[in-house]
Amino acid sequence: xxxxxxxxxxxxxxxxxxxxxxxxxxxxxxxxxxxxxxxxxxxxxxxxxxxxxxxxxxxxxxxxxxxxxxxxxxxxxxxxxxxxxxxxxxxxxxxxxxxxxxxxxxxxxxxxxxxxxxxxxxxxxxxxxxxxxxxxxxxxxxxxxxxxxxxxxxxxxxxxxxxxxxxxxxxxxxxxxxxxxxxxxxxxxxxxxxxxxxxxxxxxxxxxxxxxxxxxxxxxxxxxxxxxxxxxxxxxxxxxxxxxxxxxxxxxxxxxxxxxxxxxxxxxxxxxxxxxxxxxxxxxxxxxxxxxxxxxxxxxxxxxxxxxxxxxxxxxxxxxxxxxxxxxxxxxxxxxxxxxxxxxx
Numbered sequence: 001x002x003x004x005x006x007x008x009x010x011x012x013x014x015x016x017x018x019x020x021x022x023x024x025x026x027x028x029x030x031x032x033x034x035x036x037x038x039x040x041x042x043x044x045x046x047x048x049x050x051x052x053x054x055x056x057x058x059x060x061x062x063x064x065x066x067x068x069x070x071x072x073x074x075x076x077x078x079x080x081x082x083x084x085x086x087x088x089x090x091x092x093x094x095x096x097x098x099x100x101x102x103x104x105x106x107x108x109x110x111x112x113x114x115x116x117x118x119x120x121x122x123x124x125x126x127x128x129x130x131x132x133x134x135x136x137x138x139x140x141x142x143x144x145x146x147x148x149x150x151x152x153x154x155x156x157x158x159x160x161x162x163x164x165x166x167x168x169x170x171x172x173x174x175x176x177x178x179x180x181x182x183x184x185x186x187x188x189x190x191x192x193x194x195x196x197x198x199x200x201x202x203x204x205x206x207x208x209x210x211x212x213x214x215x216x217x218x219x220x221x222x223x224x225x226x227x228x229x230x231x232x233x234x235x236x237x238x239x240x241x242x243x244x245x246x247x248x249x250x251x252x253x254x255x256x257x258x259x260x261x262x263x264x265x266x267x268x269x270x271x272x273x274x275x276x277x278x279x280x281x282x283x284x285x286x287x288x289x290x291x292x293x294x295x296x297x298x299x300x301x302x303x304x305x306x307x308x309x310x311x312x313x314x315x316x317x318x319x320x321x322x323x324x325x326x327x328x329x330x331x332x333x334x335x336x337x338x339x340x341x342x343x344x345x
Contacts (some may be wrong), residue, residue, distance in 0.1 A: 029074075029081050036071040043067060049282040050289040065281040068292055072280065076103035107277035110294060114241035114273030118299060121235055121244055125227055126267035134254065134263050136167070136314055143172040143189070143218035145225075146306055155192045155208055157307040158222075161317040163194045163208055170211070172218055176225065189213060221253040221260070224306050227269070243296075245270040248304040252313060264313045268304040272296040 043049050043064040052060030076099040084092020142162055154173050155163075162168040174189035191213045200207035227247030236244050252264035275297040283293035311317050 026081060026085055029077070033071075033074050033078075036067060036074055039067045040071045043282065044291050046290040047288055050284070050287070061282060065279075068280045068282075072106065073103070076100070076106070110241050110274035110278055111276040114271075115299065117239050117242040118244075118269065118271045118273065121239070121242070121271065122267070122269050124235055125231060125244075125247055126249060126269060127265060129267065130262050130265040131313065132263040134314075139167075139220045139254070140169045141171075141216075141218040142168050142220045142222060143174060144306060145174045145176050145221070145223045154190050157305070157319065158310055158317065159192060160208060160320040161307065162310075162315070163192060164206065164320045165315075165317060167315055167317070169193065170218075172213065176223075217255060219255060221255060222250070222306055222310070223253070224248060224250045224304070224309075242271050242273045245272060245298065250304055250306060250309040252310070264309070266304065266309045266312060268300055270298060270300040272298050 043052075049061060049064045052064070054060075056063075079095035079098040079102075080092050081095070083095030083098075142159075144159060146156070155171070156173075159171045159173055162171055170191055170193040172189045172191045191211050192208050193211055194206045195209045196206040199209060225248070227249065232244045232247065247267065247269040249265065249267040251262050253260050254263045273296065274294040279295045280292045281295060282289050283291045307317060
């Protein structure tokens, strides 16, 4: 009788080797996944990345960012690895397709979601845009209420262009100050008009001079008001993919017969949303690090200016160089003081 056990033993050994080969790829994948996941969790420990980056002269930051993004990419391969286990090519391709869909949503979905949140924020925090057709030739006097920083010029770009461009007979500039998270115009202001010849004190003609404020109501009121920081913070609590940075709203109000009406409104919201494709990196807050965040990009205009808004409204404004009369140019290179206000009245 022929002894079969040597052949049977050889058969079992071959199958065992084949099974080990089939399992080796799966085991290797999960070992690498565990290592990447462990390193990702380790680098999320508060201030660990900060210390590591300091010791390695910044290399640690790059390494931590690489590890977390590799870990996410390996997770996207899991459907292919599991479904394709055992040599099932069709199921492996299906797993690859599922992983690619999921990874694509991860790479591009956050920016799409962030932009939608910003649109909702615009609707909630900003009033509707208005642009009425008005005969601009009839609008000859302006009051500009705008937030000014220390060192700012009193008659800024819009004021100069309205006067020198012949769009206005006179312009009053009223600074807006912040008080307890609210913005309000100061009482009084500086009034400017154009002059020529000797009134320009040897400077370029025509020029801009300051005149006493008679208190006459300007036909057009232009306001540039930042959106309240409190309102932004409250609305931001409902956001998951975006962050509101700041907002500004400019209104042009026509004041005829004590019946003011908004004839133009332009608003802007500056926000940050995840950049596409999504790239994770260690999160820093001041001199501390903890967890991860995605690379962000800002959307919306950086700053909404009265000059640009009036051009959008229809005024043909051009950038005008300094055209103040003689030595008075220095006087207007700063905010109006209490003395200036009293002299202007």
